[in-house]
Amino acid sequence: MNRIYFSNKANLDQFFKEIKGNSKQSWSKISKTLDTTRSMLDNYRKGKLLLPENRFFKLLNFLEDDIRKKHFQALTKERDENWGQVIGGLKAYKINKLSF
Numbered sequence: 566m567n568r569i570y571f572s573n574k575a576n577l578d579q580f581f582k583e584i585k586g587n588s589k590q591s592w593s594k595i596s597k598t599l600d601t602t603r604s605m606l607d608n609y610r611k612g613k614l615l616l617p618e619n620r621f622f623k624l625l626n627f628l629e630d631d632i633r634k635k636h637f638q639a640l641t642k643e644r645d646e647n648w649g650q651v652i653g654g655l656k657a658y659k660i661n662k663l664s665f
Contacts, residue, residue: 567643568615576640581610584627599623615644 571577581662588595596606597621608614616624621641625634645651 566646567618568646568648569618569621569641570615571612571640572642574612577610580624580637580640584624586644587629588627594625594627595627605622617646627651648662658661 571580584595585592590598590608593603596603599606601620605614609616609620609649625637628634
């Protein structure tokens, strides 16, 4: 499953602002809809973690307008699910070339 992210922090903030406004629910209830914890949702909101694709589409369902859904989808980019492991492996190889 790919990871979704916004390249611009302002777009990320606007996305979650509209979700909160349209859902009229607390962040805790929204996190339960996503099958995650409130702290994980906060990490997604702050841009500390990339959104899994399935959770991103669940969040899009909170938006009522299809035009807004397409707008936010156009502002996102994708990465492979293991992109962090690849980067970590390359760095580990550079540090420990002799061990490999």
